[in-house]
Amino acid sequence: MILINLLPHREEKRRLRKQAFFAGLGLSAAVGAVVVAFGYAILQQMISAQQSRNDFLTAEIHKLEGEIKDVAGLKAEIESLKARQKAVEDLQIDRNMPVHLLNELVAQTPEGMYLKSIKQDGQSVLVSGVAQTNERVSEFLRNTAYKSEWLERPELQEIKAMTQQSKDLRDYKRLFEFSIKLSLKRPQDVSAAASGASVPAGAAPAASKSAG
Structure with a gap:
């Protein structure tokens, strides 16, 4: 199909x-x-x-x-x-700085020189007084510049001659009125200076031995 x-x-x-x-x-x-x-x-x-x-x-x-x-x-x-x-x-x-200041002023002020006022402002000190001669003022300046442990950089602000009548009123004395500015060291500065000065002192013998 x-x-x-x-x-x-x-x-x-x-x-x-x-x-x-x-x-x-x-x-x-x-x-x-x-x-x-x-x-x-x-x-x-x-x-x-x-x-x-x-x-x-x-x-x-x-x-x-x-x-x-x-x-x-x-x-x-x-x-x-x-x-x-x-x-x-x-x-x-x-x-203790005022104590050191007063001690140093007593130690460094020569005879024949009298302080009348002391003014401290921080580390700056202004002293004024009367001296019998110019040499006394110069000695005070040298002492505070080279011999003082706490005082440094003295600057003479003013000095002038004056006359003062004696107690018996018979004669006159010639005096010198002065004003001096000083710098007061701080205790840490004094300690640092002392420690620094002790090093050369100890090193001096060694240097002399090495030189010998």
Whole structure:
């Protein structure tokens, strides 16, 4: 028995190819949508993880900034305490300076010279008085310049001759009224000078031995 296909086979093949094309296109679109959705989900997860790290870092930065402010405040407080401590130490060191000043003036003032006033302003001292001769004033200047442990840099501010009537009112004495400015050393300066002077004194014998 012979079968004869009377249907238009070309149109049928064309229709099948079209169906296959649209099916493949739909499958590709579906696969693409799945891939895009998966990639989007991964990207969102990465963004969320990075955001979490950013939030953590921001919180840590704020914490460190607070700690830095605390450290800066502690440093300022420490510096303030150091300044107060130094001020107290300076007061304790300087409280004996008037005693040293009076002792040095007594020791370095020659006979025939009398002090009438002593004014101290920090390390600056102004003394005024009367001397029998110019030589007494010169001797006082030399003593305070080279022999005094606590006084230095004497400067003669003023000297003038004057006459004073004696007690019996019979004659007049010629005197010299003077004003001298001095610098009073601080105890730490005296200690440093003493320690510095002791080094050459100890080194002198060694130098003489090496020379011999």
